[in-house]
Amino acid sequence: MKKIFTLITFILLVTTNLNAQKEIDSLTYENTQDINFFKDIKNRTLVKKYKTINNNVIKIGDTIILGYPTSQEFSSKTYSGSYGNKARGGISSTRSTAKKTYEFIKMGRPAGFGSVMSSLNGDAETMASNSLKNTKAIVEEIKAYHQGSKKKPLYLVMVLGEMNGKAFGINKYLSVMNTELAIESGEVLLKNRKMTRDEAIAKLREGKELMEIEMMTKEEFEKLKKELGPIIRNN
Numbered sequence: 636m637k638k639i640f641t642l643i644t645f646i647l648l649v650t651t652n653l654n655a656q657k658e659i660d661s662l663t664y665e666n667t668q669d670i671n672f673f674k675d676i677k678n679r680t681l682v683k684k685y686k687t688i689n690n691n692v693i694k695i696g697d698t699i700i701l702g703y704p705t706s707q708e709f710s711s712k713t714y715s716g717s718y719g720n721k722a723r724g725g726i727s728s729t730r731s732t733a734k735k736t737y738e739f740i741k742m743g744r745p746a747g748f749g750s751v752m753s754s755l756n757g758d759a760e761t762m763a764s765n766s767l768k769n770t771k772a773i774v775e776e777i778k779a780y781h782q783g784s785k786k787k788p789l790y791l792v793m794v795l796g797e798m799n800g801k802a803f804g805i806n807k808y809l810s811v812m813n814t815e816l817a818i819e820s821g822e823v824l825l826k827n828r829k830m831t832r833d834e835a836i837a838k839l840r841e842g843k844e845l846m847e848i849e850m851m852t853k854e855e856f857e858k859l860k861k862e863l864g865p866i867i868r869n870n
């Protein structure tokens with residue numbers, strides 16, 4: 636009875652929040668860290684377009700690719716049996732297995748019905764597995780949440796749908812629980828992603844080494860330096 640009451644209360648809260656939900660056309664990473672901006676933003680505010688810390692742009696309707704999972708789940712099973720013509724003794728062994736899972740991408744919506752029931756049953760959320768690596772997905776929603784109270788910065792949650800109108804199994808959707816961290820870790824790959832400053836520096840150093848061993852001409856290096864210069868200077 637207590638679980639049912641908790642579930643009803645949760646649904647009423649969600650309904651209230653949805654009714655109060657706002658929508659903004661564009662949001663930048665700088666906005667998410669600026670208290671003068673985010674103090675007036677409600678949780679679950681829908682964002683149509685978001686510019687990341689590295690100036691990459693994500694919009695509702697964009698296609699992204701699931702990269703390599705960065706976490707692991709461990710499980711173990713114990714096997715036992717007897718030996719000899721009669722059951723004179725027994726042996727047992729424990730086998731541990733590990734499977735790759737995503738750290739920031741979970742099955743289902745951020746607070747969907749399946750997640751609510753799992754929480755009520757004391758079950759952990761189901762994170763997406765390695766089987767989804769390299770899968771393309773459509774950005775269905777982008778929503779902003781506070782990292783605690785309204786005085787805390789924002790983070791972005793993306794809801795992903797499968798291509799061609801299909802569903803990710805019984806869950807139907809995937810949720811990227813922290814967009815910036817998912818991109819930084821490589822769990823989410825963006826199309827036409829801009830090179831980061833660190834990547835540009837590494838590329839320029841590689842070019843210099845190639846020039847020193849005469850695998851790149853000075854003219855080619857100067858051209859590369861000109862291309863990467865604005866990125867390194869953050870212009």
